[in-house]
Amino acid sequence: xxxxxxxxxxxxxxxxxxxxxxxxxxxxxxxxxxxxxxxxxxxxxxxxxxxxxxxxxxxxxxxxxxxxxxxxxxxxxxxxxxxxxxxxxxxxxxxxxxxxxxxxxxxxxxxxxxxxxxxxxxxxxxxxxxx
Amino acid sequence: xxxxxxxxxxxxxxxxxxxxxxxxxxxxxxxxxxxxxxxxxxxxxxxxxxxxxxxxxxxxxxxxxxxxxxxxxxxxxxxxxxxxxxxxxxxxxxxxxxxxxxxxxxxxxxxxxxxxxxxxxxxxxxxxxxxxxxxxxxxxxxxxxxxxxxxxxxxxxxxxxxxxxxxxxxxxxxxxxxxxxxxxxxxxxxxxxxxxxxxxxxxxxxxxxxxxxxxxxxxxxxxxxxxxxxxxxxxxxxxxxxxxxxxxxxxxxxxxxxxxxxxxxxxxxxxxxxxxxxxxxxxxxxxxxxxxxxxxxxxxxxxxxxxxxxxxxxxxxxxxxxxxxxxxxxxxxxxxxxxxxxxxxxxxxxxxxxxxxxxxxxxxxxxxxxxxxxxxxxx
Numbered sequence: 001x002x003x004x005x006x007x008x009x010x011x012x013x014x015x016x017x018x019x020x021x022x023x024x025x026x027x028x029x030x031x032x033x034x035x036x037x038x039x040x041x042x043x044x045x046x047x048x049x050x051x052x053x054x055x056x057x058x059x060x061x062x063x064x065x066x067x068x069x070x071x072x073x074x075x076x077x078x079x080x081x082x083x084x085x086x087x088x089x090x091x092x093x094x095x096x097x098x099x100x101x102x103x104x105x106x107x108x109x110x111x112x113x114x115x116x117x118x119x120x121x122x123x124x125x126x127x128x129x130x131x
Numbered sequence: 132x133x134x135x136x137x138x139x140x141x142x143x144x145x146x147x148x149x150x151x152x153x154x155x156x157x158x159x160x161x162x163x164x165x166x167x168x169x170x171x172x173x174x175x176x177x178x179x180x181x182x183x184x185x186x187x188x189x190x191x192x193x194x195x196x197x198x199x200x201x202x203x204x205x206x207x208x209x210x211x212x213x214x215x216x217x218x219x220x221x222x223x224x225x226x227x228x229x230x231x232x233x234x235x236x237x238x239x240x241x242x243x244x245x246x247x248x249x250x251x252x253x254x255x256x257x258x259x260x261x262x263x264x265x266x267x268x269x270x271x272x273x274x275x276x277x278x279x280x281x282x283x284x285x286x287x288x289x290x291x292x293x294x295x296x297x298x299x300x301x302x303x304x305x306x307x308x309x310x311x312x313x314x315x316x317x318x319x320x321x322x323x324x325x326x327x328x329x330x331x332x333x334x335x336x337x338x339x340x341x342x343x344x345x346x347x348x349x350x351x352x353x354x355x356x357x358x359x360x361x362x363x364x365x366x367x368x369x370x371x372x373x374x375x376x377x378x379x380x381x382x383x384x385x386x387x388x389x390x391x392x393x394x395x396x397x398x399x400x401x402x403x404x405x406x407x408x409x410x411x412x413x414x415x416x417x418x419x420x421x422x423x424x425x426x427x428x429x430x431x432x433x434x435x436x437x438x439x440x441x442x443x444x445x446x447x448x449x450x451x452x453x454x455x456x457x458x459x460x461x462x463x464x465x466x467x468x469x470x471x472x473x474x475x476x477x478x479x480x481x482x483x484x485x486x487x488x489x490x491x492x493x494x495x496x497x498x499x500x501x502x503x504x505x506x507x508x509x510x
Contacts, residue, residue, distance in 0.1 A: 040182045065181040
């Protein structure tokens with residue numbers, strides 16, 4: 001992988017990232033590795049704001065040209081917003097998976113649960129093992 | 132690659148053997164292709180991205196390495212008779228340098244493969260078959276026609292490069308023979324391209340104009356590079372699939388297989404129960420009976436209404452939520468827009484403009500039936 005793994009994010013084995021924000025919410029997206037595996041993304045199905053998610057619960061789909069993949073909640077909480085731009089421009093996820101291609105924000109049930117996720121070093125190790 | 136014609140079937144590629152590589156494999160790797168195992172072959176899935184490659188073929192010209200496809204040659208004084216005995220279409224009407232699309236059927240009418248038959252001369256016919264079916268087809272041909280002529284798998288000797296898109300004919304004629312521009316659809320001719328002797332056929336699998344070039348495998352990289360230098364884009368199997376789906380062309384193993392009939396698949400036009408030369412063919416009796424019975428199910432094309440992408444294996448539901456059919460191909464339609472697909476449904480539900488309910492992963496999508504291709508080029 002040539003794409004660097006940002007050090008300020010937390011990661012899951014399902015190749016999602018999570019970032020704690022100053023307002024107490026957590027922003028969630030998929031990693032550059034996931035994007036590379038999926039190819040061109042053509043549609044995202046995301047939950048309504050207000051939806052309550054349990055850790056590991058399926059909360060949406062990513063459709064690429066070839067296949068559909070499920071999204072799993074990295075931590076429990078209530079969805080506070082979804083990225084509206086992705087409806088018209090799903091390719092933002094390909095172009096900027098850690099930026100404009102974020103998927104949802106949620107208010108975690110337990111903010112400390114973020115620390116249960118992998119840090120960048122652990123995630124890089126996972127990527128090295130799956131290569 | 133050892134260009135040795137083998138009269139005996141080569142073993143079918145299985146999961147346990149390493150995927151095979153075409154003569155252009157190194158060129159794909161050098162260009163950074165993402166690779167995929169397909170039908171026992173290690174093939175490019177994409178080079179830059181499926182959508183960009185799809186667009187390049189619709190708007191300019193793309194080249195595809197389809198060397199994994201099988202070339203099976205029928206040669207000898209009774210070659211025509213042998214071909215006629217195993218195909219459903221009628222090759223008697225083919226002149227030299229002309230080709231036709233056909234099905235090959237089992238005695239029960241199920242489809243062995245779909246392929247293109249090229250008449251090179253009265254004693255020399257070439258059948259181009261699906262990669263994953265090559266060994267099966269060769270065994271089938273030997274069983275049903277092997278006593279009539281020499282039938283040999285020459286796939287190893289030939290690379291096959293498809294050049295497709297509105298700019299494709301001009302590029303191929305410029306690098307090759309100007310006279311190829313006069314070839315109508317499903318005609319072919321030999322000539323030189325980039326210093327290499329090739330056979331250029333006005334055929335393809337994208338819904339665009341273009342050629343498929345039969346190139347000696349050991350010279351294929353010269354032709355490939357000359358085409359790239361002329362401004363074409365390399366295209367992977369990912370876009371090949373979205374292009375053929377928009378053009379509503381069947382894919383063996385998805386839309387047709389040994390459990391489907393040509394009539395159900397909308398391929399009744401390649402079944403000639405009364406051939407000009409009065410020859411019979413494998414599956415003829417079963418197909419005649421099936422035609423008499425009428426089809427109970429039908430392969431339909433649909434466009435997904437609203438948001439959603441139906442995928443292969445999604446279930447078709449009737450009004451009582453019973454599963455009555457299945458999606459065989461489905462995905463986004465990059466040029467036509469939205470998402471489209473093909474599905475087998477009961478014939479009585481298959482009126483034009485009707486809608487079908489498609490269930491996948493707990494959700495129900497609505498598909499509106501569409502006649503003809505989802506995308507048609509301006510002629």
